[in-house]
Amino acid sequence: MLTTKRHEIILALLKKRKTASIHELSEHTGASISTIRRDLEKLEQEEKLKRVHGGASQITNNRYEPELEEKQGLNEPAKAEIGKAAAELIEEGDCLFIDAGTTTQQILPHLEDKNVVVVTNAYHFVTTLLGLGVEVYLTGGRAKAKTGALIGVQAEETLQSFRFDKSFIGMNGIHAKHGYTTPDPEEARVKRLAMDLSKRAFVLMDDSKFQQVSFSKVGDIRDAEIITNREEDSILSEIQKTTRVKVVKI
Amino acid sequence: MLTTKRHEIILALLKKRKTASIHELSEHTGASISTIRRDLEKLEQEEKLKRVHGGASQITNNRYEPELEEKQGLNEPAKAEIGKAAAELIEEGDCLFIDAGTTTQQILPHLEDKNVVVVTNAYHFVTTLLGLGVEVYLTGGRAKAKTGALIGVQAEETLQSFRFDKSFIGMNGIHAKHGYTTPDPEEARVKRLAMDLSKRAFVLMDDSKFQQVSFSKVGDIRDAEIITNREEDSILSEIQKTTRVKVVKI
């Protein structure tokens, strides 16, 4: 029996049932227990299935959730502090835009029962916000799994019908010369538009984003204020010449 | 029996009933009391359930979900069958609108890896659909906790930029004379618009909705086709004079 064929059989069986034991698979393919183990090891590396004690189980359908949750773990305390600092700027009656992203997400818990209206392009913020008793508007648009954002013409159109007191934007890179950048051009347009529609725009960034440059430019340094945990250094000083920076300690 | 499999069984049972005793679970899975205890301990750590003296109970995530989940339970088998029947109408390459609602939600599992584009006004369908590998567009709008729908001018504006091969609409009432009705006028407008933008519009309704009249009119009987589990009777016959009805058995 060809190795590839065996792999197919294993995956096919797992598609029908949610789990399968090593012994079932061994019997079903005619291969020995050891071989099946090796197969499962390889297939797990390829993210085709998940090994469990005694066998294997289907990979959790959610192509989306894991990515976001993984990301969530990175630099978590910093993000939480930045989110808290952002929330402190919010006043009664504010109309806010909150961009999709793991850092901006940290603002949410601080909005409980605040009298604000939130517009967001993050479809998975909605349930949380409603639960906190906040009035929520979602932009339309195409749903992007990787970042959990809504993008495209519909997102931009919907945004046009709002004006914000404050907007909180996530960003992938900031560079003294190249300004704010992010990988996806369509996301960049939405961020840019939200900034333009706000009296005050805040970019939330942990220190790892400094001097990074991504593919799509969102704007120049002066186009927004910055909230970060970056410690004082020459790069930060340079940026502070151009715009206001709120520095949080962790 | 695989450990993972047992965990799934436990969670599945808890999803149906609100609580389950250790003994029930032991009997149901064939595992010993000790093993079940260990399972519950682990699953509680993962926040999948809450242990209580003598067994375990469902976890309630937040203030919002319960309402919708309660509703979910009502007439569940009927809704599942109706959702399945609706999915059978879908063809390769279709552009679909799927309305927010517990009945329309039952279509989702049948969309796995189908080559379709889905537009929806239900913000909590997005993650599921992306997980199934479907391209998703969300309408904009104000998020309504009670029904999980996006409504208002932004929703209508976003919808205008699409045309659908088929739309699947949830509805609260159908009446031979008064047509389709639903409680919220803003939701009614969205439903109406989606129907207008579709080559074929389908209203999904379990039999409890017949001869019900709600506050806001969505349209006349002939404005959509109907998918229901209503058994043959005079009321259904009357309606069938006006429009096509697909009847499912449960």
Place this chain on the structure above:
DNA sequence: TCATTTTCAATCATTTTCATTCAAAAGGAA
């Protein structure tokens, strides 16, 4: 309150499964 019953957490012995190693078998190239 107290006594009784049920459930719980901790521990132990047993069984099952796992990762690692090694040698045989099966290809592939010169």
Place this chain on the structure above:
DNA sequence: TTCCTTTTGAATGAAAATGATTGAAAATGA
């Protein structure tokens, strides 16, 4: 063929899961 690499199956001790047992804790009912 011979030499070399890859795949396979078996063997091993280590790790994990399981079921039974026990005294402590919690619930129950008088």
